[in-house]
Amino acid sequence: MKRRKIAENVYWMGAIDWDRRLFDSLIPLPDGTSYNAYLIEGNEKTALLDTVDPSMKDELMAQLQTVKNVDYVIAHHAEQDHSGSIPAVLACFPQAKVITSSKGKGMLVDLLKVQPSSIMAVEDGDVISLGGKTLEFAYTPWVHWPETMVTYLREDRILFSCDFFGSHLATTDLFVADRARVYEAAKRYYAEIMMPFRKIIQKNLEKVKAYQIDHIAPSHGPIYDDPAFIIDAYKDWVSDVPKNIALIPYISMHGSTERMVNYLVGALAERGVTVCQFDLSVTDLGKLAIALVDAATIIIGTPTVHVGAHPGIFYAAYLTNILRPKLRYASIIGSYGWSSKAIEQISSLIPNLKVEVLDPVLSRGDPGKEIFEKLDELAAAVSEKHMKLNSH
């Protein structure tokens, strides 16, 4: 694909990765992704903002064949899907200087073996002029590595945000066209990558509010021509108050735990709680992550394998713990044959969750009337807590 014009002398470059299905060998990408680089041509100098994943560097290099010179390569983020083709760009334009944050400099040297003499570190608020195009750099740490920064192009009022506000979405739409689709992809991106840094992102959002922004150009997914769309979505996602939603991720082996889950889902729904139920043996963990953005309560359902929780539960509980969602309440339900250490095991896996634990319900064998009554009590407790979510 050729470079595409965004504004006068400002272009999208990069590559669309239609078929990538996993990021970091961990994160599902049902809709593929893109690696967006951008080119800004001033009267005197030219800057390339970020590069592409090394697997697609030939696409970028072909686009750069139409460019006379690159004076600066702005590296907003040292992760390889954006920085990985910097060595190839420098091989083609050896006089170019790589501009990055002070933390980014060391990371580019360590990860990509870029020569320190080719790197110019900028501080928060530094400005450079390309001649009629003025770039202002702003540190926005932890979106989602410590070195991350953004660039504001003053004349065109474009914020180049790299991963911040990005979405894993392969599309030929240069600008957001299908809002619902982009919202889902951006929320998935936030959930899987940004959510652990929710508190810092609150500050970064305040910081970018200072700019008059007409467009936000991220390094994954389409460009936002209505910045309020994604900024308001982020404000909602990073807010401190969860919503009236309970998640029930579970696994069942012989049906006992599943019967308990199904009963609890009904009992919660009857009491006005929105429930998201996930059978972890088949679910896309990205869907669970998305639901964790807003949920107030998680209730984990597990059968017993060798007196402990099912191994699939360990994976999901560990993942939930590192994503640090704003959950307020947690509980455990499940079944066992002769003994279970599931409660102790799962509790030890979620130290990052600052939750109040509601009484767990474990059934010896198939659940009967007494167990269903306890599940009703648990549902009533969750409902009561959710009524007071906004008063904390």
Ligand code: FEO
């Ligand atoms: Fe898209 Fe953190 O790299």
